[in-house]
Amino acid sequence: MQYPLFARFAPIIQSLSSSELQGSGTLYDKLLLERAEKLSVHYVPFEHLNPGARLVIVGITPGKTQLVNAIAELRRQLDAGSSQDVALRAAKATGAFSGAMRPNLISLLNRIGMQRMLGIGSCADLFGSASHLLHSTSALRNPVFVDGANYSGNPKMTRHPLLKKQLLATFGEEAKLLPSAVFVPLGDAVDEALQFLAAAGVIKREQILSGLPHPSGANAERIMYFVGGKAREKLSSKTNADKIERTRDMLCARVTTMSLAV
Structure with a gap:
């Protein structure tokens, strides 16, 4: 498979200094794809697609940490003489819902029975022996920053011309290659983006599994109640137990x- 952006940026990545590989300011300039007003879009080597995936987990966009980690891993692979496909697969794997988000995501998916749908013992296997069933991606696959900060949904990606173009040209094209997969959006902004693509005929609405709580650590109490790890009477007033139960x-x-x- 041809990857035009990889071909364009691989030589740049191979020439990055040690400080740039750690995230110095010039790194983002060298990886710039587009800029519009306060928004900037930067390359990240996340082109790898798992065409046999039955479950697609969709985040909003990679953040700076994911970008730096992926670029550093790609550089290691290229320096070691890895092939294009091996290098891209390794770079993608470094940022697949790592840290505290991964165990939260596994617990949430297991609670709704996703492991039974996929025919595996636990959704933890999706990050190991059953990785062939999972494709992780983002609605905006290439990182978007607003005034240099991670994009979190404003402006709306379905309305801003630059973001809408990114949504359709990257994630939209990926989604067309996964016609039988189930798409799980993480967060309201991503769900809105998937519904937009469904209305445009890019994916089918019945492929979208909306409503799963975001696995971020900031959502800890809702996650704990959703998976049965906290009693209703011990919830804070900020947590709507009835809504969580209905969604679950x-x-x-x-x-x-x-x-x-x-």
């Missing part, structure tokens, strides 16, 4: 229906 029941029912259809 709906997701469990949908996953059961999907399992029966497989």
Whole structure:
């Protein structure tokens, strides 16, 4: 497979200094793809696609940490003489919901029965022996920054011309190659983007499994209640137990229906 952006940026990445590989300011200038007003879009080597995936986890966009880690891993692979495909697969794997987000995501997916739909023992296997079933990506695959800070949903990607172009040209094209996969959006902004693509005919609405709590550590209490790790009477006033229960029941029912259809 041809990867035009990889071909363009691989020589640049191979020439980066040690400080740039650690995230110095000039790194972002060298990886710049587009700029519009306060927004900038930068290359990250996340082109690798798993065409056999049955589950697609969709974040909003890679952040600076993911970008730096992926670039450093790609450089290591290139310096070691790895092939294009091996290098891109390794770079993608470095940022696949690492840190505290991964165990939260696994617990959430297991709670709604995703492991049964996929025919595996636990969704932890998606990051090991069953990795062939998972494709992790972002609605905006190449990192977007607003005034140099990580993009978090404003301006809306379905309305801003630059972001809409990125959504359609990167994630939209990926999604077309996964016609039988289930897409799980992480967060309201990503769900809105997937619904936009469904309305445009890029994916089918029934492929979208909306409502899973975001696995961020900032969402810890909601996650704990969703998976059964905290009693209702111990919840803070900020947590809407009824809403969480309704969402959980709906997701469990949908996953059961999907399992029966497989």
